[in-house]
Amino acid sequence: MTHFRMTSALAIGLALGVATPALAQSEPLQIIAPGEVPLPTGGSKALNAALADAEQAALINAWIVVKRHPDVALKVRNLSVEQNNALAQGLKPRCQSTMLNYEVDKKLKRLNARYRFDCNLLDVEMDIDRLVRSAPPSENAPSRPRLATFFIVKEVASQTVHDADIDRYARSTSRTGTTQRDTSTTTYNADMRARLTAREGYGEDSGAVSDSMTTRNQNKGRVKLDSTTGSDVSSVNEASLRSNGRTITRAADQAYRPASPEQLNANLTDVFKNARTRINHYADIYGQCPGPNPDSVTAEFGRKSEDLTTPVRTGIQQALRKCGFRYMLLGDALVDTTQADATTGSPRVSVVLTAKIWDIGDTFPEVVATVQKTASASNSNVNLAKNEAMFQASQRVGEEVLSRMSAEGVR
Numbered sequence: 001m002t003h004f005r006m007t008s009a010l011a012i013g014l015a016l017g018v019a020t021p022a023l024a025q026s027e028p029l030q031i032i033a034p035g036e037v038p039l040p041t042g043g044s045k046a047l048n049a050a051l052a053d054a055e056q057a058a059l060i061n062a063w064i065v066v067k068r069h070p071d072v073a074l075k076v077r078n079l080s081v082e083q084n085n086a087l088a089q090g091l092k093p094r095c096q097s098t099m100l101n102y103e104v105d106k107k108l109k110r111l112n113a114r115y116r117f118d119c120n121l122l123d124v125e126m127d128i129d130r131l132v133r134s135a136p137p138s139e140n141a142p143s144r145p146r147l148a149t150f151f152i153v154k155e156v157a158s159q160t161v162h163d164a165d166i167d168r169y170a171r172s173t174s175r176t177g178t179t180q181r182d183t184s185t186t187t188y189n190a191d192m193r194a195r196l197t198a199r200e201g202y203g204e205d206s207g208a209v210s211d212s213m214t215t216r217n218q219n220k221g222r223v224k225l226d227s228t229t230g231s232d233v234s235s236v237n238e239a240s241l242r243s244n245g246r247t248i249t250r251a252a253d254q255a256y257r258p259a260s261p262e263q264l265n266a267n268l269t270d271v272f273k274n275a276r277t278r279i280n281h282y283a284d285i286y287g288q289c290p291g292p293n294p295d296s297v298t299a300e301f302g303r304k305s306e307d308l309t310t311p312v313r314t315g316i317q318q319a320l321r322k323c324g325f326r327y328m329l330l331g332d333a334l335v336d337t338t339q340a341d342a343t344t345g346s347p348r349v350s351v352v353l354t355a356k357i358w359d360i361g362d363t364f365p366e367v368v369a370t371v372q373k374t375a376s377a378s379n380s381n382v383n384l385a386k387n388e389a390m391f392q393a394s395q396r397v398g399e400e401v402l403s404r405m406s407a408e409g410v411r
Contacts, residue, residue, distance in 0.1 A: 027121040029069075032100070032114060033061035039109040047111075054113040055097060062095075062117050063088035066124060075132055075407045083131060090127050095119035129403045133275065148320045149268060149329040150282035150294065151355075153259040154302050156336045258302020263387065264333055264353075264394050271398030280325075282316060291319025307332070317360045327368070329401060331355035333393065337382055347382040351375050353393040357401060369404040373397045 035058030040046035063084065067076055076084070095117040102113035265281045272279040283294040292315045301308055308316075313330070320328055334352045341348045353375075357368040375392035379385035 029066075029119040029121040029124065031062045031065050031095075031117045031119065033058045033065060033117065034112060034114050035059075035061065036110055036112045039104060039106070039111050050111050051099065051102065051113055054102070054111060055099070055115055056089075058097075058113065058115040059091050059117075060085075060088050062091055062115075066091070069121070071121070071125060072128060075128055075403050078407055079132070087128060087131060091117065091119065091124065094123050094127065129399065132403055132406045146278040146280055146325055147272065147327050147329055148280050148282055148285070148323075148325045149265065150316060151261045151264050151330075152298055152301055152308075152332045153261045153264060154256040154305075154332060154334050155259045156334070156338050157255045157257040159254045159336075159338045254305070256303050256305065258298050259335065261298070261333070263390050267391055267394035268329075268398050271395060272402070275402050277402065282320070285323065289319045289323035291315045301332075314365075317358065317365050321360050326359065326361035327405070328358040328360050329355050330358060331397075333390070335386060335390070337386060341378040344378065346378050346380045347385055348376060348378045349382065349385040349389045351386075351389040351393040353397045355397050355401060357405065369401075371397050371400045371404065373400065 035054035037050050037053045040050040098116045100114040292312050331354045336350045339348045354372045356370050359366045359368050373393050373396035375389045377385045377388035
């Protein structure tokens with residue numbers, strides 16, 4: 001086997017780096033895919049042509065990777081082979097391709113090349129949405145019906161962040177010790193000496209008598225006494241305390257207040273109207289389709305974190321079914337205005353918009369798809385920031401709902 005440039009194992013890799021700039025217009029998508037073609041015969045011109053064919057084969061493999069993305073998979077599952085090939089070839093103008101390496105297997109007469117494709121996922125999704133919506137409906141697909149919607153908008157009234165679960169532990173060590181040592185040394189020396197000398201004399205001379213006696217008693221002695229006493233006391237008292245802790249989770253207690261869904265409904269209407277889809281809001285048709293009062297439902301559940309209860313949701317579905325609706329868009333928007341921009345300090349508003357597409361035409365309602373999109377905006381005027389964030393979130397949810405319904409064959 002002859003190697004050119006660097007050699008590495010051929011594999012399909014996907015590296016996603018999601019960036020969130022203002023307006024979220026960029027979502028980098030990097031794909032590494034191989035392309036394999038027959039080994040050409042000829043000079044450098046034939047080799048270049050073979051590398052071009054390998055790039056086309058790598059595009060097909062790259063499209064297989066894109067199809068696995070969760071934002072894409074449900075949209076393209078019903079596409080034909082021709083539509084899949086068209087989208088694969090559409091990656092070339094949308095993505096920047098770079099050949100990483102290639103190798104030639106002379107034994108098998110094959111040329112393998114690896115390419116890296118740097119794309120913007122949002123641009124790729126736009127092409128997918130355009131193709132899905134423009135594709136002709138299947139023979140048994142129903143015509144696009146009217147779509148009823150009901151959204152509850154909740155605003156975060158207050159938020160308290162606390163440590164929900166804290167693991168604390170402490171360790172204490174104490175040691176006390178006393179050491180005493182007494183030393184006593186005594187030395188006694190005595191040297192006593194006694195000396196007694198007696199001399200006695202007697203004599204007569206010329207009629208004279210002499211008598212003498214001398215006595216000498218001498219005592220000599222020496223006494224030495226040495227005494228040494230020592231006492232050594234040592235006391236040690238040592239104590240150490242170690243305390244450690246870690247926060248496992250942080251939780252936030254949020255209080256909500258209901259807000260008007262009019263802006264959300266208006267934004268969704270614009271999206272569906274541009275796609276030539278009829279849409280009706282439950283609050284607008286409540287008089288003709290009696291069911292749970294939308295104002296009462298909003299006032300009650302706009303202050304709760306829970307979803308609608310089963311009786312309320314079922315009541316709305318039955319009321320819409322009696323009015324001839326087959327599909328219903330039910331969801332909620334969570335608006336947080338308690339945050340501040342880390343850079344400017346201006347109010348920062350985030351919106352989490354969740355919607356479920358229900359098929360209520362049959363006796364037993366069915367969830368066709370669930371869509372959730374987020375958006376955020378910062379402005380010195382909190383109302384302008386709220387409007388911008390709500391507009392972005394509703395646009396994204398509306399576009400996604402249209403694509404998901406088209407993917408399900410609803411035209």
